[in-house]
Amino acid sequence: MKRPFKTRIKTLKIDGIDVGAREDETLLELAQENDIFIPTLCHLEGVHDIGGCRLCLVEVKGTNKLLPACMTYAEEGMEVTTNSERLQMYRRQVLDLLFSERNHVCSVCVSNGHCELQWLAGKLGISHVGVPYLYPQLSVDASHRFYIYDPNRCILCTRCVRVCDEIEGAHTWDVMGRGTDCLIISDLNQPWGTSDTCTRCGKCVQVCPTGALFHKTKAVAEMEKRRDFLPYLRTMREGRK
Amino acid sequence: MLERLEEIAATEQLFAEEFAHTVNVCMAAGCMSSQSGLIKEAFDKEIERGGVERRCRVRGTGCMGLCAAGPLVTVDSQTPDEVLYQQVKVEDVPDIINALEGQPVKRLQCSIDIPFFKRQKKIVLENSGIIDPERIEEYIARDGYSALLRAITEMSPSDVIDEIVASGLRGRGGGGYPTGLKWTTVAKSDGEVKYVICNADEGDPGAFMDRSVLESDPHRILEGMAIAGYAIGASQGYVYVRGEYPLAVARLKTAIRQARRSNMLGSGIGGTPFNFHVDIRLGAGAFVCGEETALIASIEGKRGQPRPRPPYPAEYGLWGCPTLINNVETLASVAPIVRNGGEWYAQYGTATSKGTKVFALAGGIRNTGLIEVPMGTSLRDIIYDIGGGISAMGECKAIQTGGPSGGCIPAAYLDTLVDYESLAALGSIMGSGGMIVMDESTSMVDVARYFMEFCMTESCGRCVPCRVGTVHMYNILDKFSRHEGTQDDLVLLEKLCDMVRNTSLCGLGQTAPNPVLSTLRYFRSEYMDCMIPEPDGAEIINETLEVAQ
């Protein structure tokens, strides 16, 4: 028998607060609606989620697995905890690992002061990194006319890949290799400036959470990024269909 | 249609009886790499030379199990017991042919009256080493495809699922998820189009069960897939095979062609309206593709990266359609269950783990090879009785099960009865069935380092804990293996194990710490022995971050 209603409404508890939700809303969206802070890095409103950074993991009563809030949908009677001691510890460890993986030195970074990674470290109370730095040797790509790509500051969140594919439709960026050898590449792993597919729209630069993608001509203080165009573009494009 | 199968079987039987002697040469990968192909050719020549073509024939068969003694040859002279020859060389062929009418060649003979053969219970491997995997007639002669025909002519899809549920069969790929339940969920999922996928991406180092089944009895997989397709309402199946298994792929291709020609695959199977097609997809060397969602991505032509579940593939799988993914051994058990009934299968095994399990014995054990035993057989029986004990001097130190997702079980627990729960309680897992026996010469720290190196290079790179955490764990283990570990390293290692296990996206990361945790649990003193005598304090590098307030 077909259900007589289209979208079901669920009621659940997030951090003890009663919340009403549509079944197609994620825990992250619900938390944000209710002013509950859940840290995220790979999540970007307007493009699909991958659940990769593991910062938004939350506890759900009845399951011993931690679930990514960005990809977990509301269910009736759920009891969600977003900020337990244990979650805070794991989140700090995730940031530790990210800082150690490449060469993040805030003091000499163009994004100093406008970096999401740095901001989160402050917010979650990290003063030093608890694991040894890995110091990979990666070269900077400054071949593009307007922008620079510095893999040393990349955290492989793949926001640039998704925005380029899903919003701009060029799919200039993708990931090569696997494991910690992963690298964001343009076209056939060639200098960005020689890419035939790049439209120079700069969306990837705007969505990069760190200083891995940045404007050539901007100074440190101006390195603020604009993101509000994303949900707007998505809505406009969907409305056209 | 059933009559046609019986006809084929009868013809095959008559054909076999024409020969007084049948020489079977093992043509599975193990023996093939010790030149069993040349041995088969030599037999052909020798029979021709001796003019005994009418009395004797030569067949290539699948794996006979005792790989350590390969190349293996059996001679069936239509007497109750066949003769098994081991480590046969081309030069031995004339002697074997000359001995056909008389006494077997003593110097090559291997007794079949040993526990290795006597204590096994073969269901999945019932045809392995007995039939020629490249001839569908021989499979049919051993009741092949009768279960499929029975299912599609006499049973409803839910009847078939009921039998699987009754059998208590659980996923043989490692997780042990109840197969009947999985089938039910896919059957109930909405969708016009559904898929069956056979996961033959056997990536655990030290496991070769799936390879052997594919090489020795490929039709069994196709039959299992078609039955599954009928049960859940799918008409297309894919076998995702490792690219490293060219022989298995070739035999599977032959089998698909033959099954299509015999109307056991394709449109209108056996004259019914049921359609089922099978295609092969080749893996390209990525362990993570054994994970369901990564495997689906790979079939779709993408990087084999997993995605969070739910939604499970049963709901949202290949191209967004409900998809059933079962491992080779699971699907290989389906036909016998449908043929003999779920209850028949459930008589074997323990309360929670029914049926039999195939294990690949390797490492420091005498009888390396492939065995199938009922669940609930003790490790001691497997290692010392069936396995013939430790090959080198010395004692068994530990048994590694479950590959990089499993753990090392110390010899003190040899009396454990093997099932899903008992191995999990010991900090290991059943896994796909690789069993590596380690003797006293093996360093457990080195084993942990080996598996961590594996996980590190096989990590897909999508989630942070697995991508970076495995690197740090490997670096620490490497320090220990150079005898440079410190107390702080040990603390950090355990912290990372906990974090990677609980926060990783998929099974690869979640289980990557297992080999470390189990060796820490049982062999902690070995880690202690790998430390610098006088730890010189904390050596963790503290980079200063300027944190924006």
Added chain:
Amino acid sequence: MTPRTEKLEPPSDDKRWRIVQATMQRNGFERDGLIETLHTVQESFGFLDDDSLRYVAASLNAPLSQVYGVSTFYHLFSLKPAGKHTCVVCLGTACYIKGIPLLLKEIENEFGIKAGQTTPDGQLSLMTARCLGSCGLAPVAVFDGQIDGKVNVHEAMARLKALQEGDNA
């Protein structure tokens, strides 16, 4: 996007491109057929170069970066040509505990290459495999496609030298 129905011109008139085209056609020139196609290219040409990647990408309407990403994700694909001879050393668990690391080290020292590399003269490529599934014969190595079980360092080195000298003779 509707898949392409007509074939694109291959990068050269090499006949092997027809096999590649046939694979793509069998998969309806869909992006799903990318891995199958790359397998065929690798089998036909021995490796994947930029020209072939561009051709495959264009034929399947797939982004270049995606094709490159897939090619570098899977171990079996190689972007560089292999040496005249190949030696694959199995690093499966059984081979590992039966001493294959010694053989690997010996070959690396003798020929001055690391696993995954080819000697500068293009004679020998040294590769590793995760597990060849011949654990019953551990340790295992493959010389020019021939699997060799229960190898010992001495024999293996002799075999590699013989391969080399066979060419010089």
